[in-house]
Amino acid sequence: MSKDEIRERARAALATALKTDPQAISDSASQADLSEWDSVRHMNVVLALENEFGIEFADTELPGLTSLPLLVSAIERHSAA
Amino acid sequence: MAGDLTIRIIRNYTAEPMAEVIKEAAQRIGLAVQAELGAFDNVGAEIAALASDTQPPPLAIVTIDLDYFSGGLFSPKWSLAQAVNAFRAVLAAIETVPASCFVLISTFLPGFRTSLPWAPANALLGRGAAAFELNHLLRAFVAERPNRCGLLDFERIAARLGEAATVDRRFGLMMKAPFRQEFIAAAAAEVARILRCRFLPPRKVLVLDCDNTLWGGVVGEAGAENVQLDPYEYPGIAYYRFQSEVLAVAEKGVLICLCSKNDEAPVWQVLDKHPHCLLHRNHLAGYRINWGSKVANLRELGLELNLGLDSMVFVDDDPAECQMVRSQLPEVAVLQVPAKIYEYPGLVERSELFDRLSVSNEDTERVHYYQAEKGRREVQKLHVDVKSFLRDLGMKALVRPVQPADIARASQLCQRTNQFNVTSKRYTESDLARFLKDPHVRMFVLQAEDRFGALGQSGLLILRKLPDAVEVDTFLMSCRIIGRLFDQALFCEGLRLARADWQFDRVQASFVPTAKNRIVAGLWKDYGLAAVEADGCETYAGLLSELKVSFPDVIQRADHL
Numbered sequence: 001m002s003k004d005e006i007r008e009r010a011r012a013a014l015a016t017a018l019k020t021d022p023q024a025i026s027d028s029a030s031q032a033d034l035s036e037w038d039s040v041r042h043m044n045v046v047l048a049l050e051n052e053f054g055i056e057f058a059d060t061e062l063p064g065l066t067s068l069p070l071l072v073s074a075i076e077r078h079s080a081a
Numbered sequence: 082m083a084g085d086l087t088i089r090i091i092r093n094y095t096a097e098p099m100a101e102v103i104k105e106a107a108q109r110i111g112l113a114v115q116a117e118l119g120a121f122d123n124v125g126a127e128i129a130a131l132a133s134d135t136q137p138p139p140l141a142i143v144t145i146d147l148d149y150f151s152g153g154l155f156s157p158k159w160s161l162a163q164a165v166n167a168f169r170a171v172l173a174a175i176e177t178v179p180a181s182c183f184v185l186i187s188t189f190l191p192g193f194r195t196s197l198p199w200a201p202a203n204a205l206l207g208r209g210a211a212a213f214e215l216n217h218l219l220r221a222f223v224a225e226r227p228n229r230c231g232l233l234d235f236e237r238i239a240a241r242l243g244e245a246a247t248v249d250r251r252f253g254l255m256m257k258a259p260f261r262q263e264f265i266a267a268a269a270a271e272v273a274r275i276l277r278c279r280f281l282p283p284r285k286v287l288v289l290d291c292d293n294t295l296w297g298g299v300v301g302e303a304g305a306e307n308v309q310l311d312p313y314e315y316p317g318i319a320y321y322r323f324q325s326e327v328l329a330v331a332e333k334g335v336l337i338c339l340c341s342k343n344d345e346a347p348v349w350q351v352l353d354k355h356p357h358c359l360l361h362r363n364h365l366a367g368y369r370i371n372w373g374s375k376v377a378n379l380r381e382l383g384l385e386l387n388l389g390l391d392s393m394v395f396v397d398d399d400p401a402e403c404q405m406v407r408s409q410l411p412e413v414a415v416l417q418v419p420a421k422i423y424e425y426p427g428l429v430e431r432s433e434l435f436d437r438l439s440v441s442n443e444d445t446e447r448v449h450y451y452q453a454e455k456g457r458r459e460v461q462k463l464h465v466d467v468k469s470f471l472r473d474l475g476m477k478a479l480v481r482p483v484q485p486a487d488i489a490r491a492s493q494l495c496q497r498t499n500q501f502n503v504t505s506k507r508y509t510e511s512d513l514a515r516f517l518k519d520p521h522v523r524m525f526v527l528q529a530e531d532r533f534g535a536l537g538q539s540g541l542l543i544l545r546k547l548p549d550a551v552e553v554d555t556f557l558m559s560c561r562i563i564g565r566l567f568d569q570a571l572f573c574e575g576l577r578l579a580r581a582d583w584q585f586d587r588v589q590a591s592f593v594p595t596a597k598n599r600i601v602a603g604l605w606k607d608y609g610l611a612a613v614e615a616d617g618c619e620t621y622a623g624l625l626s627e628l629k630v631s632f633p634d635v636i637q638r639a640d641h642l
Contacts, residue, residue, distance in 0.1 A: 040097040043252050047262065059251065 001079060007072050009052055014068065017041065017048035030067030045071075053079065086112060086280065087138035088272075089182075091119040091127040094146040095258035099265050106266075106273040112280060122149065128174040137182035139279070139509070142233060142272070143175060144187040146259055147211055154208055161207050161214065168215050172222050180229055180511035185275065187233040187268075188216045193244040212236075227439050228489070228510045231275060238267045278438045279509070283497065284414060285388055286366070287330055287429070288379060290397040291341035291348055294418055295360060296320045301343055305350035310357045315423075317357070322426035324359040330435050334444025336366035336386065336451060340378050340395070345370045366451035375402055376409045386451060387560035389499065389597065394434050439489060446537060450561050453533035468635065471566060475532035477639040478567060480574035483524035483541075488513050490538045491526060494557060499597040501568065502557040503590065503604060521546040522554070523582065525575040528642045529567055535642065536562055542575040550587035550622065551579060563600065566633040572608070573632045576625070589613075589622040 007027065014029075015022040018036040031037045037045065042062075049071060050056055055078040057065065065071050088103065090096055100116035107114035117138070119127035124145060131141055148154045151164040175184050191212035197205060202213035216236060223230045239247045246263040253259035260268070292299045297309025297316050310324075311317035331337050337360070341348060348370050351358050367385050369378035375397070383390050391412035397403050398418035407415050414434055419425055429435060437444075461470050483491055488510050495508040508516075516522040527540030539559035545552045558568050576588070590605050592598075606612070609629030610621035632638070 039256070040095060040258075043098065043256060043258060059255065062255065 003072065003076065006053075006075050006079070007068065010049060010068060010071050010075060013048040013052040014045060014071070017044040025068060028067065028069060030070075032066075049075065055079065085115050086140070086276070087115045087117060089117050089119065089127075089131060089138045089141040091124055091131070091141060091143045092145070093122040093124050093149050094144075095121075095252075095256050096144060098258060098262070099144075099260070099268060102265050102269040103272050106269040107276055110273055110277050110281065112273075112276055114276070124171060125174060128171065128178065131182065132174065132177040132179070134179070134182075137179050139181065140183050140185065140276070141178065142185045142187070143171070144233065144235075145171070145189070146257075147189050147215070148253075148259070149257065154211065159208070161211055164211055165214060165218070168218060172218065175222075175230065178229075180514050181509070183228075183275075183279065183509075183511070184230045185233040185272065186219055186223065186230060188212075188219060188236040190235055190239050190247070191216075193239075193248070231438075233268065233271060235264075235268065238264060238271065242267060274433055274436050275438070277433075278436050280507075282392070282499070283437065284335070284394050284434045285392040285497070286336045286338060286382070286386065286394065287327065287435070288338045288340045288382060288393055288395045289327065290375075290395075290399070290402070291339060291343055291351075291370075293398040294396055295324060295339075296351060296355075296358070297422070300347040300351055305347055305355055308351060308355065310351075310355060312357060319422045319425045321357055321359070323428065326426060326429055328359055328364065330429055331364055331448065332444075333435060333437055333440050334447045335435050336388075336448060337364050338366055338382050338386075339368040339370060340375055340382065341368075341370050342372055342375070343370050363452070364448060366448050367455075374405075376405060379406065379410060379413060387500070387563070394429070394432070396428070444493075446535075449534060450536060453531075453536075454561060456533045457531070471633075471635040474565070474635075476565060476567070476636045477530045477642060478570040478574070478636050479528040479639040479642045480525050480542075480571055480578065481528070482578065483513070483517065483526050485514070485517065487526050487538065488517070491524065491541050494538070494541050494559060495555065498557040498559060499595070500560050500600050501563050502555075502595075502598050503553070503601050504555055504593045505595050505598060506555050508555070516543065523575075523579045525571065525578060527558070527567060527571040528639075529562055529565075530639070530642050540567060540571045542571050544575065544579050546583050546585070547589065549585075550589045551576070551583065551585045553588065553590035556590070566636060568604075569630050569633050570636050570638075573630060574638070586625050587622060588625060588628070589620065591621065592619040594619070 011022050011025050015025055018034060018041055020036055046057060046062060046065065053075050055075065057074060061074055065074055090100055097118060100118055103116055104114050124143065128143065131137055151167040152159050178184055189212035192209060195205065195209055202210060223232050242263055246261055249259060249261045289295055297320050298307065300308050309317040310320050312321040327337060349362065352360060352362050367382050369382060379390065379393065379395065383393065390410050394414045394416060395406055396416045396418065400417060403415050403417045406413055416428055416432055419428065457474060460473060492508055492510040492513050495506060516524055523544045525542045526538050528538050529536035539562050541555060541557050543555035545554045556572065588610065590610060592602060592605060594602065605621035609627050610623040613620050613622045
C-alpha cells in the first residue's frame with residue numbers, strides 16, 4: 001500500500017468520523033484546524049481508522065495522533081509490522 | 082410530526098457519542114431531535130435544574146456509570162450503603178421533575194465476571210452486589226411511576242450483545258467513555274422506540290393470513306384436523322407459539338383480523354374446533370376469507386374498521402402476496418413468515434411495531450366494541466331512514482368531567498384520533514394531568530352505550546376560559562361512534578356543565594385541517610358558528626343563543642354507565 005493510498009483512505013475515514021466533507025480535509029489537516037475534531041470525536045477517529053485498516057493503535061500513540069500526516073505515519077508503522 | 086424535540090441527557094460519564102447516535106436513530110424514524118448534554122458528572126445539580134425548568138424538555142435520560150458514582154467504585158472509601166443512599170437521593174430528585182418531562186433512567190451493569198458465580202446477587206459482597214441492589218431500587222421506583230419514568234435497560238442490552246460488544250476498556254479508562262459503538266447503537270435504538278411510542282401514531286390492527294401463517298399446511302387440502310399446530314411437535318409448536326404471541330398483542334388492544342384466500346368453512350373449523358388453536362372467532366375484529374385480491378380485502382377491512390391503512394400490520398407467508406401489498410399499499414407494514422420456521426415465534430415482538438408506553442383497560446376491551454359494531458350494521462340494513470335507525474340503537478350518553486383515572490384513556494384518544502378531531506392536539510398524560518389542575522380548563526369525557534353493548538370512553542371535549550368567551554381547545558370522537566350524533570351530546574352537555582362554573586355567552590372554536598380530518602371541516606358551521614378573521618387557522622365563533630345544535634332526542638342522558 002503506497003503512502004498516497006493510505007492518505008486517501010485515511011482522509012475518507014477521518015471525514016466520516018468527523019461528519020465532514022473529505023475535501024475539507026487538507027493533506028496537512030490537524031486537530032487545530034478542524035473544529036469538529038475535539039477530544040470526544042477523537043475516539044470516533046481512532047475507531048474509524050482502526051476499522052478501515054484492520055489495525056489497533058497502542059494506547060501511548062493515541063494522544064499523538066493529532067493530524068492527518070501523523071495518522072498516516074502511524075498507520076504505515078502498523079501496516080509494516 | 083415536525084419540529085425539533087429536545088432530549089436532556091444527564092450523565093456522569095462521556096455520553097457525547099450516545100447523544101449523537103440517538104439523534105441519528107430518531108432521524109431514521111422521522112423525528113428531528115436535539116440532544117442537550119448536562120454538565121459532566123453533575124447529576125444532582127442537573128436534575129435539580131430540570132426540576133425547576135418552567136419549560137422542561139419532553140424527555141430526559143439519566144444515566145449513571147457505577148464506576149464513577151458515589152465517590153467512585155474503586156475508592157477505598159466506597160461503601161454499598163453510601164452508594165444506595167446516594168442513588169436514593171438521585172431518585173428523590175427525579176421525583177420532583179415536572180410530569181410533562183418523561184424520565185428514562187438507565188440500569189446499572191453488573192460485572193460480567195465474578196469469583197462467586199454460584200452466589201445469588203444479594204449474597205455478593207459490596208462492589209459485586211452494587212449493580213443488583215441499585216437496579217432493584219430503580220425497578221421498584223419506575224414500576225410505581227409508569228407514566229412519568231421508564232427504564233433504559235442497559236442490563237438487558239448488555240445481555241443481548243455480550244461483554245465484547247458492550248464494554249470499551251480502552252476509552253472507558255482513557256476518556257470515561259465506557260461503551261462500545263455496538264452497545265451505543267443498541268441503546269439509541271431503544272430510545273428511538275420510546276420516541277416512536279410517544280410521538281408517532283401507533284399501529285392498531287394485525288391482519289393475518291391463515292395457511293402456513295396461523296398454522297402449518299393448507300387447511301383446504303389437508304383438512305382442519307391435519308394442520309400443524311400441536312405444541313408438542315415440530316413445526317406445530319412454532320405456529321402455536323406464534324398464535325400465543327398474537328393473543329398477547331390482542332391484549333394490548335391491537336385488533337386482530339384475518340385475510341385469507343380460502344373458503345370460510347374450513348378456516349372456521351380450525352378456529353372453532355382445533356384443540357390447539359388459541360385464536361378463536363371472538364378474538365377477531367374483522368375478516369376477509371375469500372378468493373379475491375388481498376390488496377382489495379385490506380382496503381375493505383380498513384373501511385369496515387374505520388382505520389387507516391397506515392395503522393395496519395399484515396403477516397403472510399407467501400412472498401408474492403407480501404410483495405403485492407408492499408407495492409400497492411405502502412402504508413401497510415408487511416411481515417413475512419420466515420422460511421426457517423423456528424425463527425417465526427417472536428416475529429411481531431421483534432418488529433417493534435406494537436410497542437406501547439402503557440396499556441389501559443380500554444385496550445383490552447377494544448375488540449368487543451368492534452364486534453358490537455358489526456351487529457349495528459346489520460340493524461342499519463333494516464332501516465331506510467337514519468333517524469329511525471338511530472332511535473332503534475337505544476343510545477345512551479354520559480358526559481362527565483375528566484377525573485385522574487381517565488387520564489390514560491383521554492391521552493390515548495388525543496394521540497390516536499385522526500378523523501373526528503378538530504384540532505388534533507396530541508396531548509400526553511402529563512399535559513392532561515396539568516390541565517386537570519388548571520382553573521381555566523375544563524375537560525369532559527363521553528361515555529356511550531347502546532343496545533349492542535358499551536362503547537366505552539369515546540369522546541373528549543377540552544374547553545378553555547378566555548376573558549370574553551370559551552374556546553374549544555380539543556373536540557374529538559373515536560371513529561367507532563362517528564355518525565351517531567354522540568358529538569352533539571358531548572358538545573351540548575359539556576357546555577352546559579361548564580356554565581355551572583363559568584360565566585360566558587360566546588363560544589370560539591377552530592378547525593386545523595390535516596390529511597385525515599375532512600369529516601369535521603364543516604362541523605362548526607353546522608353547529609351554527611360563523612367564520613371569523615384569524616391568521617393561520619380556521620376560527621369560528623358565535624353566541625350560545627345562536628347555536629344550531631342541541632342534545633339529540635335519539636340519545637338518552639345517563640347518570641351512570
